[in-house]
Amino acid sequence: MTRSDEQLKVEKTKLDFYLLTRLSRSGSGGPLGAERSETHWIALFYALKFPDDFRAGVLLAVYISGDRDSTATVAGNIWGTRLGIEAIPSERRDGLQGKEVLERITEDFCLQDPDLPDGETRYPPRF
Secondary structure: OOOOHHHHHHHHHHHHHHHHHHHHHOOOOOHHHOOOOHHHHHHHHHHHHOOOOHHHHHHHHHOOOOOHHHHHHHHHHHHHHHHOHHHOOHHHHOOOOOHHHHHHHHHHHHOOOOOOOOHHHHOOOOO
């Protein structure tokens, strides 16, 4: 009995996921004593598995066991940064609370000139 291409893909994905989980549990944590987190490894796995498909990757990240919301959030941030806001489905963007504030902060962070006219008013330096 031969395995279909789809079955082989599923088995490879399971193996990749298993190896990634094992890798996340090895070692003694990240920099500055940060605790090990499967969330970040799993999010990275989905971001690499679906590099151009925000919807598929986030859906899969949500349907795993464990800390689903954090995993999907981290994965979503990776896709949003890599692909831009257009990659996020409009139904996920349109009803977002505080959308205007987030857009303004994002635009400010993306400015080439840090000396924007009202920059010190909106973001006063704290010493």
